Amino acid sequence: MRKVKKSLGIIGTVGVPAKYGGFETLVHQLVLNLGEKFDLTVYCSGHAYLKEERIDSWKGAKIRYIPLKANGYQSIFYDLFSMIHALVHSDVLLVLGVSGCVFLPILKLFSKKKIIVNIDGLEWRRPKWNKLAKLFLLLSERIACKYADDIITDNRILKEYVKIRYNISSRLIEYGADHTQRKVISDKDLDEYPFLKKKYAFKVSRIEPENNIHLILEAFSKLPKQNLVFVGNWKGNIYGCKLREKYGKFKNLHLLDPIYATLKLDILRSNAHFYVHGNSAGGTNPSLVEAMFLKLPVLAFDALFNRVTTNNQAIYFNDENELLNIISNIDKYPLYAVAENLKTIANKQYTWKNVSQRYAAVINGIEISCDLVTDLKTTLNITSSSKIKEVVS
Numbered sequence: 001m002r003k004v005k006k007s008l009g010i011i012g013t014v015g016v017p018a019k020y021g022g023f024e025t026l027v028h029q030l031v032l033n034l035g036e037k038f039d040l041t042v043y044c045s046g047h048a049y050l051k052e053e054r055i056d057s058w059k060g061a062k063i064r065y066i067p068l069k070a071n072g073y074q075s076i077f078y079d080l081f082s083m084i085h086a087l088v089h090s091d092v093l094l095v096l097g098v099s100g101c102v103f104l105p106i107l108k109l110f111s112k113k114k115i116i117v118n119i120d121g122l123e124w125r126r127p128k129w130n131k132l133a134k135l136f137l138l139l140s141e142r143i144a145c146k147y148a149d150d151i152i153t154d155n156r157i158l159k160e161y162v163k164i165r166y167n168i169s170s171r172l173i174e175y176g177a178d179h180t181q182r183k184v185i186s187d188k189d190l191d192e193y194p195f196l197k198k199k200y201a202f203k204v205s206r207i208e209p210e211n212n213i214h215l216i217l218e219a220f221s222k223l224p225k226q227n228l229v230f231v232g233n234w235k236g237n238i239y240g241c242k243l244r245e246k247y248g249k250f251k252n253l254h255l256l257d258p259i260y261a262t263l264k265l266d267i268l269r270s271n272a273h274f275y276v277h278g279n280s281a282g283g284t285n286p287s288l289v290e291a292m293f294l295k296l297p298v299l300a301f302d303a304l305f306n307r308v309t310t311n312n313q314a315i316y317f318n319d320e321n322e323l324l325n326i327i328s329n330i331d332k333y334p335l336y337a338v339a340e341n342l343k344t345i346a347n348k349q350y351t352w353k354n355v356s357q358r359y360a361a362v363i364n365g366i367e368i369s370c371d372l373v374t375d376l377k378t379t380l381n382i383t384s385s386s387k388i389k390e391v392v393s
Helices: 022-033 074-089 097-109 131-147 154-164 189-193 213-221 240-249 262-270 285-291 305-309 322-329 335-349 352-363 376-380 386-391
Strands: 006-011 040-045 061-066 092-098 116-117 151-155 201-207 228-233 254-255 274-276 296-302 315-317
Touching: 006 022, 006 074, 022 040, 022 092, 022 285, 022 352, 040 074, 061 074, 074 092, 074 097, 092 240, 092 352, 097 116, 097 131, 116 352, 151 154, 151 352, 154 305, 201 213, 201 262, 201 285, 213 228, 213 240, 213 254, 213 322, 228 262, 240 254, 274 285, 285 296, 285 305, 285 335, 296 305, 296 322, 315 322
Parallel strands: 006 040, 006 092, 040 061, 092 116, 116 151, 201 228, 201 274, 228 254, 274 296, 296 315
Antiparallel strands: none
16 A cells, blocks of 8 residues: 655745745755655745746645735734645644744644744844834744744754753754855856956845844945955845945945846855855854855854854954954965865755755654754853853843
């Protein structure tokens, strides 16, 4: 008799094929890697896909469109409607993010099906949210940690945070990066992007204050001989519009609109002299592990999340002056050794095969081992846990 595959509903992202951010890339890869093991359904935002783009299935996964946006306040009801449908049609629910988790206590009254939640980063701490939004996100996070059957965290700092704040042991699963590839620059690429002829730094990011976009742009604006190529959603908010208006006039700053074509993005980032990572909040950032896998030297903002992700092997800065000093003397740093060390870490930790196997284990209720370095204090090269508790408490 043919064994029936366990069905899994994946909730909380814009959808697949991926054309947005980190969670979408995660789901994209889970579909590619777990399609033979599970009967997958992915919930997608009807607002993100034109009618002619909508499909019934993708790579074997069923596609269900919800007529709401997957982000902003609509994400609360987007997740709710997706979860209600999934509770009827799936054996297990994988919820990415906590927006809709405020409804978990009610949903749990009507169903005993397994619900797994990836809480993302410390979303409620992000400066972009007002006080009411922060309180709501914190409440949703607390409810998720209390009512979900399993909690996934993507960074050891987040794992420690969940343990200290909620006294639960989460499952640590980071992101993969081996979908990225080094690309050779063609004549066509040079015609489209003339800056490829010179050395340049690279950055791809959502344009948000906690990603220190202003700090990075200000530092590079003072170094006209250092080129920076920055891909981001500049039109997405007032912060981004003002930054582009202010810094778009600098000849060494190339501020590009979002690029969702992986091939084109890989051409730009894989040929960079070094990568600049300004993110100060969240967990394991996908763009950072992608830069590591592409064997780029990384200059990272000195946040514990980033030190854990890079296993303390990147070059770190705390403010504009430190970044300015590093960039001014960039060729005095052992860039090749930094890139080699980060690539070694990425090859071991940040592959989609590894990530998918860990998700499959959680879905099946199997304990997963953690073959990472000893403890956070060793990784971060500190002698006390006080700094860790300062961040996670």
